[in-house]
Amino acid sequence: MYAFDLARPADLAGAVATLQTEGAQALGGGQTLIPVLKQRLSQPSVLVDLSGIDSMKGIRRAGEFLIIGGGTTHGTVAGSAEVASSIPAITALASKIGDPQVRNRGTIGGSVANNDPAACYPSAVMALGATVETNKREIAAEEFFQGLYTTSLEEGEIVTAVKFPIPVAATYQKFEQPASRFSLTSVFLAKMGDGSVRVGVTGAGADGVFRHAGLEAALSSDFSAAAVDGVSVDAAMMSNDLHATPEYRAHLVKVMTKRAVAALS
Amino acid sequence: MAKITMTVNGKEHSGEAEGRTLLVDFIRGELGLTGTHVGCDTSQCGACVVHVNGESVKSCSVFAQACDGAQIATIEGVQNNDGTLNVLQAAFQEHHGLQCGFCTPGMVMSASELLKVNAAPSEAEIREWLKGNICRCTGYHNIVKAVQSAAATMAGAAQAAE
CATH class of the missing domain: 3.30.465.10 (Uridine Diphospho-n-acetylenolpyruvylglucosamine Reductase; domain 3)
Structure with a gap:
């Protein structure tokens, strides 16, 4: 790690003030940022530890x-x-x-x-x-x-x-990458009070987290695994790395959504 | 550099730490308590697990200055007052829950928190809890047995005391 000062403000105002310093960076729990600092991918002048607030x-x-x-x-x-x-x-x-x-x-x-x-x-x-x-x-x-x-x-x-x-009902279905335990493709499915069904997908999208309009529309009118089968999930919008191809991730979006439907049925 | 003070295994210790000094480096380098190990230094392996204010953490991924004033527990403080192995340590010995022993301090510190929050964990719960502790020797079976055995011994002792 490059050298930096660690500030430990006791309140939000102190943290906001210290973050005005040139090169200052906020620190939450540090479980991502500390490994990043170790790789010298970041060089803050002051780390503002928020854990005391x-x-x-x-x-x-x-x-x-x-x-x-x-x-x-x-x-x-x-x-x-x-x-x-x-x-x-x-x-x-x-x-x-x-x-x-x-x-x-x-x-x-x-x-x-x-x-x-x-x-x-x-x-x-x-x-x-x-x-x-x-x-x-x-x-x-x-x-x-x-x-x-x-x-x-x-x-x-x-x-x-x-x-x-607070939804009427919700479930999180995680397909984890077993070594890192991050999501390879995971689905958060929620039934809201207005009758709508919402589907949030993480781990899969090339641009990060997204909602899937097709799955939401299909499940809002017919809350069943069969409705998921009828939806097309485009592999072109999925990320690609050594753990999974875009096609595999697109497939997993539907699999995890079906598991979510089953969990709430 | 800043002077920081923490209570480690019940004793107050002070020392100098930079902003970037990790808790594990402070414990090992400044305080000379080398029972806490550094395996991967990337928060994967769990050899560096200690307790900060009663919660297990990976001390390679916590800054020392952030622990100024904290209560720290390390493997050196786990033994019984008479110097004998405590229940969990004895169970690791009895069930051959270690071979090279490098991961053991972290395993014991992690498992001890589990037994605090769940006095009678199932095998699945033990395996789930120890996900953040990697052992390259044992294949985990004997570690799981050791934790189960320690839980049973502690339950028996608690019953006998009633």
Whole structure:
């Protein structure tokens, strides 16, 4: 790692102020950023450790929304009774991220801000139509994710919370790459209160997380595996790497969607 | 450089750390506690697992300065007060849960957190929990047996105490 100073602000205002420093970078749980720093792929002057900011931690239900603080760890989400009763699919999602030690450090704010194309959380944020709250504004999911490792966050902007609308039912079906335990192709499927069905896919898209309009339309009118069979998933929009071809990923999108339908039927 | 202080295995320790100093390097280099191992240095293998404020973490992926003021538990503090192996360590020995032993400190620190949150884990739960700990010798069977045996011993001791 290149040398840098580590700042540990105790509150959001302190973090925002320190992030104004030239070359400053926010640090969530560090489970992605620290390995990146070790490879010298990043050279911050100051790392602003957000883990001491208590106002960014915690989980609460507010009417028809579940609000998870940006500094809340995956382990806390996985073990939360509030999450389990409001959106159990998020309990399942959080409990399958990485391993127990990664879950004890990694945070939801860090995950969505990094927008790794194989991360789990973005699929839930997209499928549920969640809102990303920052120190400046509220950003709709569709507007927040802007392609691989890219978001609409501005310089120095911090994800303070993610606000999830509570669905009628939802499920997360993960097909993991067994060595890294990231998603090879995973589907978050939600039945919303207005009768719509929403499908968020992570791990597969060449531009990162996406919703699949064809699957959503088919499942909204006929919630069955047969409806999934009738939908065409275009391999041209899938990513390609040594783990899976675009065609395989396109196939998995349908397989995982069918598993999701079965889980909710 | 900054002076940091942490309570490690119940004793207060101070030392100097840069912003980029990893917790594992502080524990091994500055405090001389070399029972915590560095296997991969990429947060894959789990040989460096320690507890920070009661939660297991990979100490190669946490900064030392971020642990200023924290309670740290390492493998050196696991033994019984009289210096004998604790229940989990003894179970690893009894069931041959190690061969070269390089991964063992991390395995023990990870498994000890499991037994704290789940006193009677199934084989599947043990295997799921230990996903972040890689052993290249044993094939895991004896490690799983050791954790199951330790859980049973602890349950028996708890029952006897009632």
